[in-house]
Amino acid sequence: MKLLRILIASVLTVSPCWAQDLSKVPPANYDESKIKPYTLPDPLVFNDGRKVGSAKEWPARRSELLETVTREMFGRIPNESVEISADTPQIKTDALGGLAKRKLVTLHLKRNGKDIPVDLLIYTPSQATGKVPLFMGLNFNGNQAVTNEPDLPLAKSWMRPNKNNSVINNRATETLRGSEASRWQVEKILKNGYGLATIYYGDIDPDFDDGFHNGVHSLFRDPSQQGRTADEWGSIAAWAWGLSRSLDYLQNDTDIDTSKVAVIGHSRLGKASLWAGIADPRFALVIANNSGCGGAAIERREIGETVFRINTAFPHWFSLNFRKYNQNEAKMAFDAHSLITLVAPRPVYIASAEKDTWADPKGEFLSTVGADPVYRLLTNDGIPVKEMPAISSPVMGRLGYHIRPGEHDVVAYDWDQFIAFADKHLKAK
Numbered sequence: 001m002k003l004l005r006i007l008i009a010s011v012l013t014v015s016p017c018w019a020q021d022l023s024k025v026p027p028a029n030y031d032e033s034k035i036k037p038y039t040l041p042d043p044l045v046f047n048d049g050r051k052v053g054s055a056k057e058w059p060a061r062r063s064e065l066l067e068t069v070t071r072e073m074f075g076r077i078p079n080e081s082v083e084i085s086a087d088t089p090q091i092k093t094d095a096l097g098g099l100a101k102r103k104l105v106t107l108h109l110k111r112n113g114k115d116i117p118v119d120l121l122i123y124t125p126s127q128a129t130g131k132v133p134l135f136m137g138l139n140f141n142g143n144q145a146v147t148n149e150p151d152l153p154l155a156k157s158w159m160r161p162n163k164n165n166s167v168i169n170n171r172a173t174e175t176l177r178g179s180e181a182s183r184w185q186v187e188k189i190l191k192n193g194y195g196l197a198t199i200y201y202g203d204i205d206p207d208f209d210d211g212f213h214n215g216v217h218s219l220f221r222d223p224s225q226q227g228r229t230a231d232e233w234g235s236i237a238a239w240a241w242g243l244s245r246s247l248d249y250l251q252n253d254t255d256i257d258t259s260k261v262a263v264i265g266h267s268r269l270g271k272a273s274l275w276a277g278i279a280d281p282r283f284a285l286v287i288a289n290n291s292g293c294g295g296a297a298i299e300r301r302e303i304g305e306t307v308f309r310i311n312t313a314f315p316h317w318f319s320l321n322f323r324k325y326n327q328n329e330a331k332m333a334f335d336a337h338s339l340i341t342l343v344a345p346r347p348v349y350i351a352s353a354e355k356d357t358w359a360d361p362k363g364e365f366l367s368t369v370g371a372d373p374v375y376r377l378l379t380n381d382g383i384p385v386k387e388m389p390a391i392s393s394p395v396m397g398r399l400g401y402h403i404r405p406g407e408h409d410v411v412a413y414d415w416d417q418f419i420a421f422a423d424k425h426l427k428a429k
């Protein structure tokens with residue numbers, strides 16, 4: 001009996017409160033010829049079957065589509081507001097060899113006697129004479145990973161363990177300093193006249209399923225609450241919400257033009273940037289890099305990662321309702337292209353990598369094609385091509401897309417395109 005209790009206790013401490021049983025998930029398909037025939041729901045058709053006849057009717061259609069996607073996929077962001085306060089920013093005017101002004105500020109998101117500290121790192125070009133447009137996104141390894149600056153404090157929040165032992169006891173170590181520098185290309189961003197604001201995503205919500213007691217979910221839940229209601233928000237919605245709260249704070253920053261903020265994310269954080277751009281129209285431009293299933297990839301293709309797989313491996317990312325579509329994608333009243341239309345008319349850029357088959361590059365491209373009719377209706381512009389472009393041949397209209405050689409990652413080439421796309425849409429205004 002004692003042994004049994006020890007066994008149960010040890011299982012409970014090492015694994016979160018869900019059992020991840022991937023054994024029932026069929027192996028991933030990568031063969032185009034095995035895709036079952038599917039029809040994408042038409043974003044320009046109301047739930048009652050009426051067709052959107054003009055741009056004027058789009059806001060009404062958008063509202064019902066937004067309601068569906070919120071309820072069925074990401075879950076509802078609470079309506080209640082939080083108090084946001086900030087510690088005095090630590091400012092360094094000659095960061096990165098004089099290239100940048102650096103601001104470090106801890107935000108406090110407070111409600112119900114709880115306080116969630118979120119560390120915001122902001123770089124703006126030191127040469128700037130006025131407010132600059134901004135890229136804003138979440139990072140995986142802590143703010144100290146984004147550049148090689150030795151004096152950036154290590155992230156303090158819970159961190160997922162990784163293969164190279166640079167996370168110890170779920171906390172960042174020095175080894176992670178600069179580890180995401182190639183992903184962020186801060187010098188390139190600054191030299192092109194943009195700023196960058198970034199946050200470690202685990203500050204907002206630690207990326208494991210603890211039953212929604214930690215992270216920002218806890219601000220809105222009674223600690224005695226068990227489980228979630230079917231449409232309660234998951235972690236992706238929480239990360240997106242955290243980006244919005246940081247944007248609230250940035251409204252008063254005299255170095256940043258908050259009408260020109262591009263929200264960017266990679267992978268799971270690309271799903272979060274897409275949802276942030278949908279949920280918060282203050283984001284002027286949205287970039288989803290290698291965002292795959294639950295991001296820009298058409299779910300109905302069931303190539304690489306599937307709805308069933310993602311809901312099983314990451315049960316905390318989406319609403320419980322989303323599980324209804326495990327191996328049942330045809331029943332979804334939307335798909336990834338619908339997510340993109342919810343950003344319209346604001347510009348969206350989708351980026352893929354050739355070897356990132358898990359995220360289904362073709363499915364990521366097809367969602368831009370599926371969103372195109374809405375963009376055409378609203379802006380007379382959309383994705384300039386119908387066929388998937390060749391490797392390293394970016395296309396940029398109001399919707400943009402590229403596929404580059406290489407792995408699941410963000411690299412300098414990606415940033416060259418993101419900057420060109422932002423120049424086209426944000427600087428031109």
Ligand code: GTR
Pocket residue numbers: 266267268269292293305310
């Ligand atoms: C994978 C997950 C993907 C993607 C990726 C990442 O394990 O299956 O959906 O989000 O992680 O975030 O790196």
